[in-house]
Amino acid sequence: MxxxxxxxxxxxxxxxxxxxxxxxxxxxxxxxxxxxxxxxxxxxxxxxxxxxxxxxxxxxxxxxxxxxxxxxxxxxxxxxxxxxxxxxxxxxxxxxxxxxxxxxxxxxxxxxxxxxxxxxxxxxxxxxxxxxxxxxxxxxxxxxxxxxxxxxxxxxxxxxxxxxxxxxxxxYRPARAQGPDPAAGELHGGLRLVLPGELQQVMYDEGRDAAERAERLLNHMGHGNLPYAADWHTTSRAAFEDLAHAQVFDPAPAEGITHVAFRVRLAADQEVPRHEARATWVAYRDSPGIEVELTGVAWRAPQTPWVTHAAEFDRPIDAAIAPEYWRDASEQYTARFDEIGELRPGQRPRRAEAAEPFAGRVGDIAAMAAKLQEASHRRAVASLPEPTREVFEGLRGHQPSPAPQSPRLQ
Incomplete structure (x- = not known):
């Protein structure tokens, strides 16, 4: 199979x-x-x-x-x-x-x-x-x-x-529904798109930078249009499999369709939104517009699923999972995006700030410093000469006599 x-x-x-x-x-x-x-x-x-x-x-x-x-x-x-x-x-x-x-x-x-x-x-x-x-x-x-x-x-x-x-x-013992934790890491969700001819050619042009192509795709579809109906998985393979399964049962021809898998994580100040957790996936069926950081994009044609294009962003781009119904959209979403998911006038794409190299590692750094100081102290002690003891003249009679030495052979 x-x-x-x-x-x-x-x-x-x-x-x-x-x-x-x-x-x-x-x-x-x-x-x-x-x-x-x-x-x-x-x-x-x-x-x-x-x-x-x-x-x-x-x-x-x-x-x-x-x-x-x-x-x-x-x-x-x-x-x-x-x-x-x-x-x-x-x-x-x-x-x-x-x-x-x-x-x-x-x-x-x-x-x-x-x-x-x-x-x-x-x-x-x-x-x-x-x-x-x-x-x-x-x-x-x-x-x-x-x-x-x-x-x-x-x-x-x-x-x-x-x-x-x-x-x-x-x-009988009911199984526990654990599923992925949206706050614990990145998740992957898929979307099928029909792209304009020129953009489609750009997306599959391997001579162009992958990150540049991914950003052009995002600008085309709108930063606030990540799919609310997608099932969000722990791997891009599972996201692509969802799309392939849907493609099989779609009576429309596959020509001109692109399968896209988005890799996202919740924004730093984003509370974990209400979601449905299943065994291997998470769904935001009633999304009010969920702020996320887009960390990567992968895409392929359904006719050639073995050829996958992918881009990773060193500095994630802010985006949003679209609201299921505009009337339920959150204030945070409507402040940045319009009804078709595009940035409002005056709003600009934002990138996450580059992380400080030592951010969140204060405890590890302190422990390592203590370990290095201890090792340095041990080496210093080991390199000191053996201590000598001075004996006052008046106490010599109380000292033990030196051991007799054997005569040297001439």
Whole structure:
């Protein structure tokens, strides 16, 4: 399976394991196996993964009608098993079509299917009452449609499923939603742009300085127009993958589109704004206009994702994540930017002041100075001659006699 950095096959069939930015269970990471035929999406397998990577839940499996009976569903499910080789798997409840498909599917690792194992092995990851309800639904589908449905592999409890669910309900441990901390470092968010012809040529001209090209892009789109709808990640790769995923499902042609990933950090005097923290990303869905320092920009064409242009700024440029609605824009934002994100008359782009080389290092410098003084003192003591002791004439009789010396050989 290929990531966003590798060109998706436009001739045959390709599988792509990608992130899937939805609101899933807190702490769990949404993922998707996407089936492509001739560069067109024809099927997808959606699932979520526990933070420790040892459990996943299948949320949906779909293949376009014209591409069914080609083993695409089985190929996607096999890819899921291969991508998470040690995880418990919850396949959930099945519809009529899914029940018929499951009856034909040769499961690669049935010992990791939680329907085939007792709850004490997996109940910390999945709610046992929900799992038992899924099993009841699947059993009904199999019975009504005369399907075996791999029933022989399922674990037999010897008691009613609802009783088992109630017994193990307390073993479930919800995952903690930690996610990136916007105040802790830099984040990356993406935007798809259609640039004027002349600017597009400039952006891909490697003979020009990358920082100059990045600033021309920012001046074109407006310093206050960083994308409020973006999911802000800890890596530019994840930001580009978001854009590639959106591009796949966009019916518009990709010609003339540029994918841009912005690297930002909160401005020094900016309070941490209200945000949604997911397992691997942060979103500012109701942004009032968030002041940030733009520390870098990267861009690429969707047709050639392996060719990436990038610029880093030694002195970050002040910018802003656009407000979702102008009526909710903050006073700080409207004082600098107009409704289309451009600087107001009299406002000029600002750069962060160059950091003092010793700023914030007072404690480290003091500790190092003390260490150097101590080492210098030890060396001074070690270089002093051995002390000599003067003996007064009147005290000589009290001194020990020198040790006898052996005669020298002539």
């Amino acid at each position: 290929a990531g966003a950095e590798v060109q998706l096959d436009t001739a045959g069939t390709a599988l792509w394991l990608t992130d899937w930015q939805i609101d899933g269970l807190p702490g769990w990471t949404p993922r998707r196996v996407l089936a492509m035929v001739g560069g067109v999406p024809v099927g997808r397998l959606d699932f979520i993964v526990h933070p420790d990577g040892q459990a996943l839940s299948v949320w949906g499996l779909e293949v376009e009608p014209a591409f069914r009976r080609r083993n695409l569903a089985s190929a996607m499910m096999d890819a899921l098993y291969a991508a998470h080789p040690t995880a418990w798997i919850d396949h959930g409840g099945r519809s009529l079509d899914a029940a018929h498909w499951w009856d034909r599917y040769a499961e690669p690792a049935p010992e990791r299917n939680i329907h085939n194992r007792p709850p004490q092995e997996w109940a910390q990851y999945f709610e046992a009452p929900v799992v038992m309800a899924q099993r009841t639904r699947n059993a009904y589908q199999n019975r009504m449609n005369a399907l075996e449905g791999h029933g022989a592999a399922e674990y037999r409890y010897g008691e009613r499923l609802e009783a088992v669910g109630a017994q193990w309900a307390s073993a």
